[in-house]
Amino acid sequence: MQSTFVINLARIAIIIAVLALWEVLSRTGIVNPRLLPSASDTFVTLGDLLQRAAVQKDLMVTATEVLAAFALAVPFGAVIGFLVAENRYFADVAKPLLFFAFSIPKSIFLPMFILVFGVGFAQKVGFGFFSTIFIVIMSTTTAVESVKVEHLTVARSYGATPWQTAFRVYLPSMLPVLLEALRISMIFNLTGVILAEMYASRDGIGHQIATWGENFQMKQLLAGVVMVAAIAMTFNELVRWVETRCSHWRM
Amino acid sequence: MQPLANVTPLKPAARAGAIEVKNVGQVFKTRSQDVVALEDVSLEVKPGRFVVLVGPSGCGKSTLLMMMAGLRQQTSGTITISGAPIPQPDPDRVGVVFQEASLFPWLTAEDNVEFPLALRGVPRAERRAKAQDALKLVGLDGFGGRHPHELSGGMKQRVSIARGLVQDPPVLLMDEPFAALDEQTRMTMGDELLRIWAATGKTVVFVTHSLTEAVYLADEVIVMSARPGRIVDHLQVQLPRPRTYEMLSGDAFGALRDRIWRHIRKSA
Ligand SMILES: Nc1ncnc2c1ncn2[C@@H]1O[C@H](COP(=O)(O)OP(=O)(O)OP(=O)(O)O)[C@@H](O)[C@H]1O
Ligand SMILES: [Mg+2]
Numbered sequence: 001m002q003s004t005f006v007i008n009l010a011r012i013a014i015i016i017a018v019l020a021l022w023e024v025l026s027r028t029g030i031v032n033p034r035l036l037p038s039a040s041d042t043f044v045t046l047g048d049l050l051q052r053a054a055v056q057k058d059l060m061v062t063a064t065e066v067l068a069a070f071a072l073a074v075p076f077g078a079v080i081g082f083l084v085a086e087n088r089y090f091a092d093v094a095k096p097l098l099f100f101a102f103s104i105p106k107s108i109f110l111p112m113f114i115l116v117f118g119v120g121f122a123q124k125v126g127f128g129f130f131s132t133i134f135i136v137i138m139s140t141t142t143a144v145e146s147v148k149v150e151h152l153t154v155a156r157s158y159g160a161t162p163w164q165t166a167f168r169v170y171l172p173s174m175l176p177v178l179l180e181a182l183r184i185s186m187i188f189n190l191t192g193v194i195l196a197e198m199y200a201s202r203d204g205i206g207h208q209i210a211t212w213g214e215n216f217q218m219k220q221l222l223a224g225v226v227m228v229a230a231i232a233m234t235f236n237e238l239v240r241w242v243e244t245r246c247s248h249w250r251m
Numbered sequence: 252m253q254p255l256a257n258v259t260p261l262k263p264a265a266r267a268g269a270i271e272v273k274n275v276g277q278v279f280k281t282r283s284q285d286v287v288a289l290e291d292v293s294l295e296v297k298p299g300r301f302v303v304l305v306g307p308s309g310c311g312k313s314t315l316l317m318m319m320a321g322l323r324q325q326t327s328g329t330i331t332i333s334g335a336p337i338p339q340p341d342p343d344r345v346g347v348v349f350q351e352a353s354l355f356p357w358l359t360a361e362d363n364v365e366f367p368l369a370l371r372g373v374p375r376a377e378r379r380a381k382a383q384d385a386l387k388l389v390g391l392d393g394f395g396g397r398h399p400h401e402l403s404g405g406m407k408q409r410v411s412i413a414r415g416l417v418q419d420p421p422v423l424l425m426d427e428p429f430a431a432l433d434e435q436t437r438m439t440m441g442d443e444l445l446r447i448w449a450a451t452g453k454t455v456v457f458v459t460h461s462l463t464e465a466v467y468l469a470d471e472v473i474v475m476s477a478r479p480g481r482i483v484d485h486l487q488v489q490l491p492r493p494r495t496y497e498m499l500s501g502d503a504f505g506a507l508r509d510r511i512w513r514h515i516r517k518s519a
Contacts, residue, residue, distance in 0.1 A: 150353045157347045158367040172357045249356045
């Protein structure tokens with residue numbers, strides 16, 4: 001009890017120290033405030049931005065793209081991952097190829113996505129999907145492989161039906177790995193969509209951030225960075241919270 | 252023997268529990284060749300007997316047990332449990348206790364024991380009651396709420412045994428259940444198993460690599476030879492029960508153990 005309290009205190013202290021350092025560097029002019037607006041100014045700007053209809057619309061656009069890409073990539077990748085893990089022949093053929101594909105930086109394909117889909121919703125969702133699917137496939141494969149043969153034999157020896165085996169053995173075995181996969185996939189997905197927006201787009205928060213950068217609007221730029229970072233961290237922490245609740249037995 | 256009058260579902264089974272294995276063979280077809288794992292194995296186990304299977308590694312002990320459990324079909328011959336063949340697992344006739352790590356780590360001890368009942372849709376209250384009785388029988392009263400990672404190796408195996416007993420099958424098959432335990436725990440678990448066996452009257456088929464454990468536990472020891480697995484000896488252990496630690500150093504005990512060892516050395 002005591003130690004987690006102290007650890008949390010230390011964490012908060014570090015965050016405050018970083019913000020204070022940021023504030024001081026900017027206020028004292030050690031770093032040019034035109035390059036690095038102070039923390040307080042940034043947060044005030046952030047509050048302003050969040051109230052602007054244009055920014056709200058950009059956030060909605062990005063959220064829709066991210067969710068669409070995620071909703072496509074996760075089930076699609078999970079099914080492929082499951083087939084790869086469960087089917088010997090499929091695994092032998094596909095596994096090395098997937099590893100090759102995974103190792104390629106996805107960003108180099110962005111120009112091709114623009115050529116194929118044009119600039120717009122489809123291009124960004126498509127690229128988000130493409131950035132995410134490989135990690136989903138690989139994580140699902142790992143998750144299926146984490147199911148112990150002994151557990152499957154136990155289920156079989158007590159007469160479990162395929163459905164019972166799926167829900168009472170596969171699912172709980174895989175759940176911790178799957179949740180972790182979900183979390184990491186979202187990081188890849190968000191990166192993909194925002195990169196696509198920054199590269200070529202007419203709307204979305206990524207596009208806004210890129211524009212602020214080009215126009216040298218440092219306050220807005222930093223506020224945008226803080227905004228996206230906060231959204232990403234919130235999602236991450238939410239899934240992590242579910243993760244720890246579901247995998248307490250993995251100690 | 253302990254009084255267990257109030258342990259309702261685990262009463263001794265009457266005539267059920269006989270095992271008959273006749274001319275059984277098992278051939279595994281692999282990519283490169285056919286592996287003859289078992290050849291012409293025949294044996295008979297009377298209800299309520301404690302039979303131990305020993306033999307060199309890879310001689311087919313687990314394979315034979317899997318076939319008795321209906322988890323694998325023999326290539327030739329017949330197997331009957333309580334007088335009927337066993338084409339697929341039948342938890343009403345056969346309970347299986349596996350080596351280790353076979354408990355579901357995400358379930359509590361109690362839920363693990365209830366698992367076989369949950370699969371058949373037994374109502375919750377009845378499930379609870381039966382699991383409690385089984386846990387009491389294996390000496391784990393009050394530990395039902397713990398997860399496997401909160402239990403010692405010996406306690407985990409007690410839970411596995413409780414899970415094997417919860418549906419009250421007349422036959423209990425155990426594949427090296429204590430192999431992962433340290434020697435002291437293993438001795439205690441042996442005594443515990445004998446107590447449970449005496450209280451429930453199950454037919455037990457028990458696989459082990461420890462010759463001492465084999466003689467200590469068994470009514471009968473079946474010795475198998477290296478691949479292809481065949482039965483090379485079937486000996487009766489006439490030592491009185493309850494078995495005691497002192498018997499381990501007796502002449503009768505030593506003679507039985509030597510006889511088994513000579514078979515195994517020959518075939519290895
Ligand atoms: N699925 C399988 N495919 C091919 N060969 C198999 C298979 N299962 C078992 N075997 C072979 O059959 C033989 C018997 O295996 P089994 O596991 O029954 O031996 P065992 O007596 O239990 O060994 P151990 O004492 O090491 O547990 C071994 O030679 C093994 O390699
Ligand atoms: Mg074995």
